[in-house]
Amino acid sequence: QVQLVESGGGLVQPGGSLRLSCKASEYTSDYFAMGWFRQAPGKEREGVSCISLEDGSTWRRESVRGRFTISRDNAKNTVTLEMNDLKPEDTGIYYCAATTAKAMCILRYYDHWGQGTQVTVSS
16 A cells, blocks of 8 residues: 655745645556645645646645645656645645545545645744
């Protein structure tokens, strides 16, 4: 079973930037998509941005459009989330996940998860 390891979280001031990376332990050719989900305290986990490993198509939730960019490097089994102009409401634990289903950022179809990395946006 693939292992997903996230890195790059931290504390940043509003308006700042962070880059999250997710590396898979094995070749991801069997997976349709990978993506990032987040969970804020007291809230449900939600999809942030996902990318198809087949054709590179992407999905982002509306609140991060224009600020977050997801990309993939299939040769390195890595997916990266560039986060700019961060806001306090972006605070949460960010999880990398993968799915074999043809589903972009639909939570229930993602069955491989990383441990998560904390992102805190605060002045």
